[in-house]
Amino acid sequence: MRNHKVKKKSKWFLRNTFLVLIVLFGTSLVQDQKNSELTDSPAVIETVSPPKTVEALTLKPNVIEENKELEKLIPDTIKSPNVILFDYETQEIIAEKASHETVYPASLTKLMTVLVALDYIPDLNKEIVMEEEYFEGLFEQLASISGFIEGEKVQMRDLLYGAMLPSGADACLALAHLIAGSEEAFVDLMNQKAEELGLQQTHYANSTGLHHRTNVSSVADISKIVMAGLENPIFYEVFTTLQYQVPPTNINEEGFVMKSTVFKNLLKSPGLMGTIIGGKTGFTEQAGLCMASLAVIDGHRYLLVTAGADAIPDFPVGQDRIVAQPYHMQDATAIYRRLTKEQSNVFDH
Numbered sequence: 001m002r003n004h005k006v007k008k009k010s011k012w013f014l015r016n017t018f019l020v021l022i023v024l025f026g027t028s029l030v031q032d033q034k035n036s037e038l039t040d041s042p043a044v045i046e047t048v049s050p051p052k053t054v055e056a057l058t059l060k061p062n063v064i065e066e067n068k069e070l071e072k073l074i075p076d077t078i079k080s081p082n083v084i085l086f087d088y089e090t091q092e093i094i095a096e097k098a099s100h101e102t103v104y105p106a107s108l109t110k111l112m113t114v115l116v117a118l119d120y121i122p123d124l125n126k127e128i129v130m131e132e133e134y135f136e137g138l139f140e141q142l143a144s145i146s147g148f149i150e151g152e153k154v155q156m157r158d159l160l161y162g163a164m165l166p167s168g169a170d171a172c173l174a175l176a177h178l179i180a181g182s183e184e185a186f187v188d189l190m191n192q193k194a195e196e197l198g199l200q201q202t203h204y205a206n207s208t209g210l211h212h213r214t215n216v217s218s219v220a221d222i223s224k225i226v227m228a229g230l231e232n233p234i235f236y237e238v239f240t241t242l243q244y245q246v247p248p249t250n251i252n253e254e255g256f257v258m259k260s261t262v263f264k265n266l267l268k269s270p271g272l273m274g275t276i277i278g279g280k281t282g283f284t285e286q287a288g289l290c291m292a293s294l295a296v297i298d299g300h301r302y303l304l305v306t307a308g309a310d311a312i313p314d315f316p317v318g319q320d321r322i323v324a325q326p327y328h329m330q331d332a333t334a335i336y337r338r339l340t341k342e343q344s345n346v347f348d349h
Helices: 009-024 106-120 156-164 169-180 183-196 219-230 233-239 261-266 327-348
Strands: 082-087 092-097 127-129 153-155 243-246 256-259 276-284 288-297 300-309
Touching: 082 219, 082 327, 106 156, 106 169, 106 183, 106 219, 106 233, 106 276, 106 288, 153 156, 156 169, 156 233, 156 243, 169 183, 219 233, 219 288, 219 300, 233 276, 256 261, 261 276, 276 327, 288 327, 300 327
Parallel strands: none
Antiparallel strands: 082 092, 082 300, 127 153, 243 256, 276 288, 288 300
């Protein structure tokens, strides 16, 4: 990640002074994302970190009754309280647990951001300038960023990869402003898309996934978003990209490389290398560890979405530290291994 050039020192001084005053009055800034690669933090300042339980929000009632038999297919060791596993080829549910329970989606919100953006981008090669407003408030909130800096000329295509791979909030805000004129107007498009897809537990309050009590979804809804997205060849390509080379820009003559948070986690999960071919991760204190992944087992594709796993104690913020496999990756390993074993038993018979 490149260091960001500070152009307006006085502005930063005022912001920092404001944050110091907040601390003096006893208000704490709750960090909103700190996975092993990149960190987001909440969009609001709260005095006490709320529990992971989602606050009441009026949405469509949970009228879908889950098949308890499908829950038996999920290993007892799974740390994620919310799980859904799809056969991508037949679009049938293989296993699920509390899949329609309302959860905070964290950065899985960006799946919808990219999906909606693709509906409105006529030219992926169009060059745009990264404006100051696309970074407003992100550094103070410790939000994940793509690696672009103010004044840099990049392509619309780069923004899609920036939102998906390194989970860049700056890329999301750029897409929102360029497409709809403001993040608020873009969020309206996201909610319209959610209604079109028939999502029952989903409502968006922002394009980034930074914590907000009304930015909610369910793993069942998220799986539908991914399914819809994967029908688009560009979304499929972005979702399944290991790393992306940003072309040279007016500021960076050599460009730079964006790496997927999923594949960086795979470095700690060698057993999943070659199995998981794409995905998106997310984390906030309120949401827990979340992940949507696409895997290939014996030539067959599967989609797994999990949410709500606790972070490993002292989970590092640093991008390059090697730590134990995070719980959402442990869950994916256990579920995909069981699926592999079951398929082997079928072939044996």
